[in-house]
Amino acid sequence: MRCSWAESGGSVGEPPAGPAPGAFARAWAKALSGTSYLPMTHAQLEALLQRLTDQLAEALRTEPLDLRAGHRVASELVAAHIASAEALGRTVEVIQLRLVRDLDLVADDTADRMARLLAAIATGYARALRDRTLDEQEAIRRATLTARADAERALRASEARFRHQATHDPLTDLPNRTLFAERLAAVLDGSTSGVHRVGLCFLDIDRFKRINDSYGHQIGDRALVAAAHRLSRAVEPHLVARLGGDAFVILVERSTGTGDVLAVAESALAALAEPVLVGGHDCTVTASVGIVERRVADTSPDDLMRAAGSTLHWAKTAGGAGWAMYDAERDEREQARQALSAAIPGGLERGEFYLDYQPLTSLQDGSVLGVEALVRWRHPQLGVLSPDSFIGLAEETGLIVPLGAWVLAEACREAVGWSTATGEPPYVSVNLAVRQLRRPGLVQEVRSLLRRTGLPPNRLQLEITESMMMGGAEEPVRTLRALADLGVRIAIDDFGTGYSNLAYLRDLPVTELKVAGEFVRGLRAPEAADERILASLVSLAHALDLTVTAEGVETVGQAERLRAIGCDAGQGWHFGRPAPADHILARIR
Amino acid sequence: MQRPDWAPETIDVERPSVARMYDYYLGGSHNFAVDRAAAQAMVAAVPEAPLMAQANRAFLRRAVQFLTNAGIRQFLDIGSGIPTVGNVHEIAQRHAPDSRVVYVDVDPVAVAHSREILAGTEGATVVQEDLRHPERILAHPDVRANLDFSQPVAVLVVAVLHFVGDHDRPAEVLRTLRAALAPGSHLVLSQASDDGRSDAERAEAQKVYQRTDSPLWVRSRAELTAFFDGFELVDPGVVWVPQWRPETPDSAEDAERAVFLGGVGRLGG
Incomplete structure (x- = not known):
């Protein structure tokens, strides 16, 4: 029985059902007040007790005495939450003192019948109270177990949810x-x-x-x-x-x-x-x-x-x-490149890079006009590496900027010490990467380099490639002008193989064209197309006041033809392989 | 790994629960030895404690009867505790069977018990939430599903505010609740007061409740009256609970022994 939520009779705001309470019921209600919380109005209580009084009176009058009436009344009291030890005591007291008198129930065996009825009420009350107590204890224990189970389930669910959130992508709900x-x-x-x-x-x-x-x-x-x-x-x-x-x-x-x-x-x-x-x-x-x-x-x-x-x-x-x-082989190759690229900064720091120079020789008198600086890497494990194996990497990764700056500074530092027995010492020609040219501050860098080393500006030549002029960006053009204004020579490297836009030759402060070696290779056959191209290039360059250096000159025959065409200078194995500056200077002296 | 904030608390029945102590004061057996020990210690300090609980419960009954007579059909009973004799839905539905009641309590055992008792009961449900987070109560799907806040609602905060310390900003809690209510809604408040108590009694009562899951914050009549900010107090205002619309004049005698002050406010407009 759910005693604690049981209906307790009567209606809110309505007069209590049944006959008006008599003196006994009123006395009983007064005795009970304050013994425990009663979930009803006083009028409702009196009405309930009047009903129970009637049952008790009926039992006392009836032969033989039905003790179940006492049990019933007791159960009803407990069910109506009149369920405290005090309430039982007051009930026994008021019934013993007043019931017979108030209801005029006197008979020969009244005392005897009353004793038995009170015993039945007390027994029934104790029994009902015990049942109610046990029910409530069971209910609260069950509630505790339920609450604990709920809490554990919720904890597991929240752990599972937490785990899910920690291991899944919130957008797609895929594993993360x-x-x-x-x-x-x-x-x-x-x-x-x-x-x-x-x-x-x-x-x-x-x-x-x-x-x-x-x-x-x-x-x-x-x-x-x-x-x-x-x-x-x-x-x-x-x-x-x-x-x-x-x-x-x-x-x-x-x-x-x-x-x-x-x-x-x-x-x-x-x-x-x-x-x-x-x-x-x-x-x-x-x-x-x-x-x-x-x-x-x-x-x-x-x-x-x-x-x-x-x-x-x-x-x-x-x-x-x-x-x-x-593909394992491809991966290995790429990893090696990767490793090499990663080693560039350390190599710079440890001074593993050095410069060789290749002469740019006059085709008119065989004098060395200038030298092109070519960077080498004395790699601790791989030995001396040529630029082919690391410049590309450095350009991809942006390491070309510090490497290029080092080459430029080193070339200027070395070139300033060069002297020749007769005439002007050769100029030094340094390759400039796109990233170097695009970076702000290049002009300032070159200016302070020249000032620091004391190298005359006309003894420095910067080689740029045609591709740098593509896209028509303004900034590189402005940079080149500023460099030219310093008095530095500007050469177009590998001319004729790429963009070959003649418009910029008109606009840019270029002093020299370096014609790609593949035209020179074609000079073996007389009257070949390459020779006609070269001849045109030379006359075009001269018309624009530019000098022309042919790259990749390997034979005396090529040198001869180039001289015949009117080309100004040559570079290649025929004139000298790249070597330390000392070697080249020794030859000049 | 950090414990997520939605992980529930564990159930600790080794600590006295104020909900089960209250049940004990009312003569119920929904309690454990630890609750009875704490309740008995309270009675030793404040002998009227059971009387207080009974008087407060009777106040709740009269207040709900008053509200049903005033036409209120929706009740939000926050801090409902262990379902015991004379619950709000019984009182309200006896007069108006279409009344809907949502019980709210923070005590998971009280909620589990309520849920079992309410299984199959029309128009009454229970949610586990904390009075200190009124926005969560108001947003709770079961609250939203059962109460229509465009219509008047009676919010019952009976014998629970003294478990909300000043640091938890009870006035703000009540303001938040008020903001969600339609005109014609009501607020029923009651809470323990130390008006007229000796310092010794105060200290003793504090000591008992410090051991429970909810320490006690007693307040003055002025403080309780201030909690009705925005509401029009219904006669007779904030009084000792036996004095609030008593059924018989003598039942209001020795009213201050009840320790609880209570009142009902109506939201105008």
């Missing part, structure tokens, strides 16, 4: 880098049984930024979610994780060979290639995938991810919308 790393580590440390080979597809959506830029990030995010869902459906049951941005990775456990992983990559690419509309915009994308597949025993998570990253890069540089398969 953390979960992917856990799974990959589990596969590779052998704790996932039966896995001998593993594959990764490192996937990146091509030019995804364009969607964000064209339609806004909201559409971009929705497109990403759509892509993520298609991706995970397409490659089920393999784990797809979002690594951030538009990069995903698919973990192929239990691979039996590259074919398995390739199939997964192709499914992924096919799923992504399907047309997608987001908010009315065409958000169809393509993707690039780098595929790596290996024996579990031969790899580590870092290794695998690095290889997958490199392979993805190959797929990207191949134009995207496709996959690339890992």
Whole structure:
């Protein structure tokens, strides 16, 4: 019985049902007041007690005495929350003192019947109270267990939720880098049984930024979610994780060979290639995938991810919308390049770079007009490296800026000490990279270099390539003018192989053209096209007041022809290989 | 790993619970030895404690009857405690069966018990929340589902405000609740007061409740009256609870022994 919430009779605001309470019921109600909380009005209490009084009177009058009436009255009292020890005491007292008198129930055996009735009331009351107590104790214990179970369930749920949040990407709800790393580590440390080979597809959506830029990030995010869902459906049951941005990775456990992983990559690419509309915009994308597949025993998570990253890069540089398969040799080559590039700053610091010079020789009188500075790297492990093996890298990484600055400074420092027995010492010609030219402060750098070393400006020549003038940017042109204003010579390197726009020859403060060696190589055959081109170039240059130096002159025959054409100077093995400055100066003296 | 802020508390039945102590004062058996020990210590300090609880419970009954007579059909009973004799939905639904009651308590055991008792009961539900976070109560989906705040609601904050310390800004809590109510809504407040108490009694009572899950903050009549800011106090204002619309004149005698001050306010407009 739910005693504590039981209805307690009577209605709010309505007169209590039943006959008006008599003197006894009123006395009883007064005796009970204050014994415990009674969830009813005083009138309701009196009405209840009048009903119970009637039952007691009926029992006392009836032969034989029905003791169950006493039990019933007691139960009703307890059920109506008149359920305290004090209430029982007062009830026994008031019945004993007043019931017989107030209701005029005197008979021969009244004392005897009253004693038995009171005993029945006390017994029934104690029994009902005990049951109620036990019920309530049970209820509160049950509530405690329920509350505890609820709390534990909620804790587990929140832990699970927390775990989910910690291991999933909030945008796409795909596993995140953390979960992917856990799974990959589990596969590779052998704790996932039966896995001998593993594959990764490192996937990146091509030019995804364009969607964000064209339609806004909201559409971009929705497109990403759509892509993520298609991706995970397409490659089920393999784990797809979002690594951030538009990069995903698919973990192929239990691979039996590259074919398995390739199939997964192709499914992924096919799923992504399907047309997608987001908010009315065409958000169809393509993707690039780098595929790596290996024996579990031969790899580590870092290794695998690095290889997958490199392979993805190959797929990207191949134009995207496709996959690339890992190639160990290619990777090794690239890694070696990478390592070499990373070693440049240290090499600069430790003084591992030095300069050789190659003479630029006058075709008229054989004198050395200038020398071209050529950087060398005395690599501690790899020996002396020529510029071909590291200048490209340095240009990619931007390390060309500090390296180029060092070359420029070193060339000026050495050149200022050169002297010759007769005439002017040779000028020094230094290559200038695009990044150097585009960087603000070059003019200032050259100016202070000249001041510091004391090298006369006309003994410094800066070689730029035609490609630097492409795009018509104003800034490099202004820089070149400022450099020319300092009195520095400007030469166009490798002229004739690239842009060869004649307009800038008119506008730029150029002093010399260096004609690419491939024209010179063609001079072996008489009256060849190359010779006519060279002749035209020379007359064009002279018309513009420029001198011409031919590169790659290897034979006396070539030198002769060039001189005949009117070319001013030559550079190449015929005139001298690159060598330390001392050697060249010794020859001049 | 940091524990997330939505992780629930554990259930500690080794500490006395004010909800179960209150049940004990009212003569119930929904309590454990630790609750009874604390309640008995309270009675030793303040012998009227059971009387206080009874008087407060009777005040709640009269207030709900008053509100149903005033046409209120929605009740938000915050700090409802252990469901015991004479709960709000019983009182209200006896007169108006369409009355809806949402009980709110912070005690998970009280809530679990309420939930079991209320299973299958129309128009009454319970949510576990803390009076100190009224915005969470107001936003709770079960509260929203059962109460229509465009219609008058009676908010009952009965015998619970003395567990909200000043640092928890009870006035602000009540302001937040008030802001959610439609004109014609009511606020029922009662709380323990130390008006007219000796210092020794105050200290003793404080000591008992420091051991429970909710220490006691007694307040003066002026403070309680100030909590009705924005409401029009219904006659007779803030009084000792037995004096609030008593059924018989003598039941209001020795009213200050009840320790609880109470009142009902109406939101005009």
